[in-house]
Each structure stands twice: as structure tokens, then as C-alpha cells.
Amino acid sequence: MRCGVVLFPGSNCDHDVFHVLKHVLGQEVTFLWHEERSLKACELIVLPGGWSYGDYLRGGAMAALSPVMQAVREHAARGGPVLGICNGFQVLTEAKLLPGALRQNAGLRFACVDVYLRVERTDLPFTSHYRKGQVLKLPIAHGEGNYEHFDAELDRLEADKRIVFRYVNPSGELDPAWNFNGSARAIAGICNEAGNVLGLMPHPERSSEELLGSTDGLGLFQSILEMTVPKVAGAPRKLMGVAR
């Protein structure tokens, strides 16, 4: 699968994602600069973690308005897979490709720690390699990962089964002590209605090799590689973002 990793000024997990996709999973990977208007025929788009444009105003707010995001929007509308990790998740919410917002952690502290996630559904292109209810150990490293939305919208996310990952304790149970950022409904990751856009705060790319202490994140990338991606070649020209 041809994969594109978007580079915003301040991204710092870009090479980690590149490494996993290319060297661990043997895929073709290219970087996409934030000023690009074309996704260079990439089938999977990853918005990596780090910062973007200094995260002025709010995390991801400036990046959501960058030229490359228009192309990402069109890719997502065509059903192409888009994965946002950490700051990438913030960018996706600010771009309204995912609902809700990520606020400052409830404890006001930057949280850099391993967390446990429960896989809430496995019928998504992102989670087919996991078992329902499986507990994953992945690291988080963020100051603004406190997921928030209106109560009615949270109810709707639950009803529509769009909560893909929740923070749990090592036994897989909901436990406020293990919800490090205070996210509503212990939300760690959600998807869009169509299921082709996923955002999560924890870092699967940092737990995809034995050397790093956990390979629990690898399944997410492996799942995506097995999904059938809408053919890029057949896409209308304007959807390829070539109208520069």
C-alpha cells in the first residue's frame, strides 16, 4: 500500500510512523509536506504526532487549515483511510473530520506514560487484527488529550459504536485512575461515521517492535494494510488535488 505521512511544521513522530510502515511492514511510504495540494497517489494518509504550527490558538487549529488538509478531506470523502495519531487526532477534530475536541488534560500535566486501551470494535479497517475486548498497552505523550463533546453527542457516539478505543486498567476494566487525561467516557480513539477516518491519542507507532517493549500497536497498521482502498487511479482529477 502506498502510504503518505503528512509533515506539519512541528511534527515529530513522522519518522516513527515512516519507519514502522516502511521498515517493519515493507510498504511504500512518502512524506507529504503541509503545503502540498496533492496526496501523490497515496492510499493511506497518516497525520502523525508532535506539534503543528506551534499549536497556536488550540492544538491542531492552524494545521486544520493548511493546504494539504483540503486534499486529505477529499481523500476521506472518497473513503480513503486516514489515521490521526496524537496531534494528528487533534488536527482531525479541528478539521471537523472527527467530532469533538481535545482539551488540556484534566490534571493539567503533560502525560508521558504507558496506558491500557480496550478495543471496542473489530469490524473496522483499523482494528481487524485485534479481538473485541483485547487490551493493548500503548504509550501516550500529550498535554491536550482530554476528549470532550456535548453529552448528547457522546451518547450518539456510543450508540453509533464510534468509540474504537477506551482507556482501561490493565485488566481491561473502566477505571478513572487509568484515564490519565480525564477524557469523557474514557475515549482514547474514535472513528467517523463511515469508519475510514480514525483518531487516537496513544502512539501505536511507538509500540510496533519488540525492542520498544510492546508490539500491541502493530496490529493497527497491519489491519489497514489489509483493507480494500478505493482505487486512486480511477478518482476524478480534482479529487486527486492536482488543481494547483
Add this chain to the structure above:
Amino acid sequence: MRARVTVYPRREILDPQGKAIRAALERSGFEGVREVRAGKSFELDLGQVDAAGAAVRVAAMCEQLLANTIVEEYEIEVLSGAQAGATGGSAAEGRQVR
């Protein structure tokens, strides 16, 4: 025409920063402060527009960029006169809260 926008966390949402500041005020001997809300403020110079036009433009800016209305609410003050650093009147011309 100038405008000032103040953005606060929505009231229904826990404001951990405001809470921490309130507690620090109390520790500093300022008792009786019941609530502190921590927000941010923007001052905009809008050039030559009338007050009504300014309010509409700034509201659109708030909705699209300056505030994230899922977690924040905003207040717009359209300013004129001394308050805005210009000559003439001195009071805020309009106030708009969302």
C-alpha cells in the same frame, strides 16, 4: 473599527486551569474567591467597517477559528473611541455573547 474577543471554556465543562488559579489565590490569602475562569483574549483591528458589520464579521471569525464552540464560548465587544485607542467616545459599542 476594533473589536475584542474573549474566549472561555464552556461553563458546563470543568476548567482545571481556572480551578488551580482559584486555589492558588486562596493560598495567597485572597479568600472568598468563588470562581476563576481562565480564558484568552484577542484584539482585532478591522479597518474601515461599521459596528454592525464588524460584529457580524467577528462572530463568523469566532465560529470558524477563534473559538472551538464544542468546548469554548466567546464574547465579542465592538470597541470605539478611547477604549479602542481612537478619538471620540469611550464606551464599548456593542457586546455579543455566545
